[in-house]
Amino acid sequence: MSQLLFPFTPATRKPAHAEPAKAPLPQTRALVQRQPESALVSAQASTPPAVRIPRADLFLSPAQQLAEQLEECINEAVEVEFTDNAWTMVSYKRIAGRLHYRLHHMFAAAPADVVRAIAGFCGRARKLHGKTIDAFIRTHRQLIRTAPAPDANALQTRGDVHDLAEIYTHLNGLHFEGKIDARIGWGRRAPDRRRRSIKMGVYMHDQRLIRIHPALDDVRVPRMFVELVTFHEMLHQAIPPKSAEDGRRCVHGREFREAERKFPAYEQARAWEKSHLHILLRRSS
Ligand SMILES: [Zn+2]
Structure with missing residues (x-):
């Protein structure tokens, strides 16, 4: 099919x-x-x-x-x-x-x-x-109907280490004048395995839903990194995908990347990601 x-x-x-x-x-x-x-x-x-x-x-x-x-x-x-x-x-x-x-x-x-x-x-x-x-x-x-969110009530925001609701509210006030209207929650935990790559977060436009990878709920992961990932997903609502001239959808265009770099600890968070990615990839979840 x-x-x-x-x-x-x-x-x-x-x-x-x-x-x-x-x-x-x-x-x-x-x-x-x-x-x-x-x-x-x-x-x-x-x-x-x-x-x-x-x-x-x-x-x-x-x-x-x-x-x-x-x-x-x-x-x-x-x-x-x-x-x-x-x-x-x-x-x-x-x-x-x-x-x-x-x-x-x-x-x-x-x-x-x-x-x-x-x-x-x-x-x-x-x-x-x-x-x-x-x-x-x-x-x-x-x-297109907005997909119902059957797990709306089950959305977990408070992790063992990081509280996504708190991070989201903090960032919304600080960077978006409180205008972002989304729900946020930890993604589901996958079976224990090594990962080759990790998708830190995802934003689903139709549900206005941000999911953050549960591997980030770890004492070794600094808050600023969880903040950057959350900030990135919030930006997806603020700067929705555009269609380029060739018809392709541009999700992380120049405007998006420039706005993302305005995140105060951007360089720090990216540097941390580079040197600690192995924690996220090997962590048993
Ligand atoms: Zn993105």
Whole structure:
């Protein structure tokens, strides 16, 4: 199966815990099963209708209509199912000789060029079509429901050593005029193992949620370093990703990096990171 994820970051960045609980959502499943022309004709012929029968496509659901449009582009049997996913906007797979699309419901109103892009997305020029789809998603992102945070109450801020809520509030007042509006918590502890790399923190825009890696909750990790990591994630809200001219998403642009360097202990914290990274990588968590 192939899929296009939102936000537009590589799938590997999708945090495991960000997959929202699958709430029973209303979904429209459209099997494009048109009645054969002859059946309609013979039905009309045998029983003269008292009322005029409208054109058959007036009865088609939005999913069926889109499936028809896609079929015209692909020349292949297509099914469309609309979803209310928070992460996966476009996915498709082939089931029993049919191309089965699962599309966010925003695509019910997709213009012709976007329909062509969806059709082309399963072909060779996938990247190119992905850009058109990305652009459409970006202008309709308000239709994407904010992923519910089932663990909202379980968000741990107080660690054994560092108190993230305290650090966050302190930084918000000191550097952001208290304007950052996010929740913060420690990430889940992974099974005990050595790490090759570590992602210190992550900011999830749709949930306004900052997660800090639990390995940082360690007496050997100075507060200024936890502060820099937290500051970095808060900056992601203050300076959201921009789309570069070539369509790529720029997460840590120049403006971001310059603002980050204004963190008072920036050099100190980065120097500490360089010389103590092994603590974070080898620490059993
Ligand atoms: Zn970042």
